[in-house]
Amino acid sequence: MKTMLEVDNLWFKYEDRYILKGISLKLFEGENLIILGGSGGGKSTILRVLLGLEEVDKGKIIIMGEDVTHLREDEWFGVRKKIGMVFQDGALFDFLSVRGNVGYRLYEQRLPQDEIEKIVREKLRIVGLEDVIDYMPSELSGGMKRRVAIARALVGDPPIMFYDEPTTGLDPITAKIIVRHINSLRDKFGVASIVVTHELNYAYMLADRIMMLKDGTFIFEGKSEDLVKCADPYIKEFVK
Ligand SMILES: Nc1ncnc2c1ncn2[C@@H]1O[C@H](COP(=O)(O)OP(=O)(O)O)[C@@H](O)[C@H]1O
Numbered sequence: 001m002k003t004m005l006e007v008d009n010l011w012f013k014y015e016d017r018y019i020l021k022g023i024s025l026k027l028f029e030g031e032n033l034i035i036l037g038g039s040g041g042g043k044s045t046i047l048r049v050l051l052g053l054e055e056v057d058k059g060k061i062i063i064m065g066e067d068v069t070h071l072r073e074d075e076w077f078g079v080r081k082k083i084g085m086v087f088q089d090g091a092l093f094d095f096l097s098v099r100g101n102v103g104y105r106l107y108e109q110r111l112p113q114d115e116i117e118k119i120v121r122e123k124l125r126i127v128g129l130e131d132v133i134d135y136m137p138s139e140l141s142g143g144m145k146r147r148v149a150i151a152r153a154l155v156g157d158p159p160i161m162f163y164d165e166p167t168t169g170l171d172p173i174t175a176k177i178i179v180r181h182i183n184s185l186r187d188k189f190g191v192a193s194i195v196v197t198h199e200l201n202y203a204y205m206l207a208d209r210i211m212m213l214k215d216g217t218f219i220f221e222g223k224s225e226d227l228v229k230c231a232d233p234y235i236k237e238f239v240k
């Protein structure tokens with residue numbers, strides 16, 4: 001199995017406080033890896049670090065065979081193209097239409113209009129939202145905003161996707177639609193994803209593998225069915 005991303009003994013701190021304390025992980029081709037844990041455990045921080053948005057203290061990050069641990073800001077651009085990021089709550093630009101949001105980077109690159117239109121429609125079609133291409137974010141439901149954010153992250157066909165709490169704040173039916181989209185990107189296109197969440201039931205629906213984070217360290221790695229059998233008191237409480 002091809003390794004898409006590898007983290008080895010990574011330490012990260014804000015000022016004097018360590019947030020990530022020697023974490024290691026591997027993401028394989030075509031899998032959904034779930035990072036599960038309570039709030040404040042460092043889940044969002046892991047994604048920020050893996051996108052080169054924070055400087056690490058110690059350890060190593062390898063993305064698709066390239067050691068990116070100490071890249072300069074301008075060198076990160078190429079690496080980030082390999083990763084589609086879906087931020088918590090979608091983070092769409094309110095002042096841009098759905099077309100403008102999804103095509104944002106393509107407009108920046110000054111691609112011809114008809115090419116942009118083609119790509120934007122293709123990505124919206126994947127999440128079943130081609131119909132709302134002319135809408136403004138304020139006209140969309142919470143679930144639709146998340147799907148637009150997924151479409152936007154798919155521009156450039158990244159082989160890796162990161163999702164930060166993709167189901168949080170959504171009703172169960174809408175959340176399951178998001179889960180289906182994430183799973184189908186794996187099944188249809190072989191996308192490898194890291195999904196960060198504190199919601200156990202959606203973690204189970206998504207996971208090929210689960211890693212449980214607590215206070216900046218992983219305390220479990222394995223299959224969903226093994227998580228429930230775990231003797232660790234924190235995990236027992238979490239899965240109850
Ligand atoms: N910019 C920041 N400066 C200082 N501390 C931060 C900053 N961002 C997050 N933290 C702290 O890092 C810890 C982990 O945060 P975070 O990664 O957001 O956790 P999670 O996503 O698991 O809820 C928390 O204690 C949080 O207060």
Ligand SMILES: [Mg+2]
Pocket residue numbers: 043044045164
């Ligand atoms: Mg978070």
